[in-house]
Amino acid sequence: MTKKILIVSSNYYTDISNNLELGASMTLKDNKIEYEILKAPGCFEIPFIIKSNIGKYDGFIALGCIIKGETYHFEVISNETTNKIMDLSVENLIPIGFGILTCYNKDQALIRSDINKQNKGREAALACINLLQ
Secondary structure, X not given: OOOEEEEEEEXXXXXXXXXXXXXXXXXXXXXXXXXXXXXEOOHHHHHHHHXXXXXXXXXXXXXXXXXXXXXXXXXXXXXXXXXXXXXXHHHHOOOEEXXXXXXXXXXXXXXXXXXXXXXXXXXXXXXXXXXXX
16 A cells, blocks of 8 residues: 655745755655645644645645744744644644754754755655654
């Protein structure tokens, strides 16, 4: 039976998200896993989209980027998004690969999303694949 994954990707930092999506989708293709991509306006909305699609997919991959600004907003969004994604995974016993970057600046995010280096989208896809087996 073919597995099907939903990639939920924040399009807030489009260049970074595109790199993460490329890493994840290439990894899924290499492993012959079907996938779809849905866009979220920001990382905070990713858990809602995942929850809305529980039961339709065998696993999920959450992708996006949160960059620290001058206020506490970074911590709130990072913590709440991460906690809710973990809750969804554990409560629903469904794998969710976590590829949301939390960086201090855009340069860090570009390095972590570089398709030729340590692409965190690829790593999130591999984590999800490993949990499906």
